[in-house]
Amino acid sequence: MxxxxxxxxxxxxxxxxxxxxxGIMLGLVRLKTGxxxxxxxxxxxxxxxxxxxxxxxxPWWLNLLVLAFTGIxxxxxxxxxxxxxxxxxxxxxxxxxxxxxxMIRALFFPLRMVAxxxxxxxxxxxxxxx
Numbered sequence: 001m002x003x004x005x006x007x008x009x010x011x012x013x014x015x016x017x018x019x020x021x022x023g024i025m026l027g028l029v030r031l032k033t034g035x036x037x038x039x040x041x042x043x044x045x046x047x048x049x050x051x052x053x054x055x056x057x058x059p060w061w062l063n064l065l066v067l068a069f070t071g072i073x074x075x076x077x078x079x080x081x082x083x084x085x086x087x088x089x090x091x092x093x094x095x096x097x098x099x100x101x102x103m104i105r106a107l108f109f110p111l112r113m114v115a116x117x118x119x120x121x122x123x124x125x126x127x128x129x130x
Contacts, residue, residue: 010045072096 020037023029029037055063076092083091 013041013045016041068099072099 017038020029020034024031024034055066058066072092072095075095076088079091080088
């Protein structure tokens with residue numbers, strides 16, 4: 001849930017504090033969890049300029065990697081609301097494994113195309129009987 005709060009703009013801070021307070025009063029949120037949500041939201045607001053400066057200095061491929069991990073974390077946080085944290089952990093692990101598998105296949109795709117081209121030439125030559 002705290003990962004989802006990092007996508008809210010800073011103007012939502014009073015609303016978040018009020019909603020957390022109502023959650024604590026109604027017994028929906030424990031005090032420790034409520035304080036953690038508010039502190040996490042405040043830290044995301046305070047650290048945003050520093051994180052932005054660091055991300056501006058990184059190369060494009062590393063930014064793409066950070067974006068992929070952030071996307072998986074966002075999907076996991078969103079899914080944990082609906083299907084629970086343990087199931088969303090498994091789902092996020094499966095998504096991360098699929099991402100790694102895709103990257104490896106994309107890395108070796110040009111080599112596979114060269115091998116397929118060489119194989120096609122060999123088959124063509126062997127069928128003609130040269």
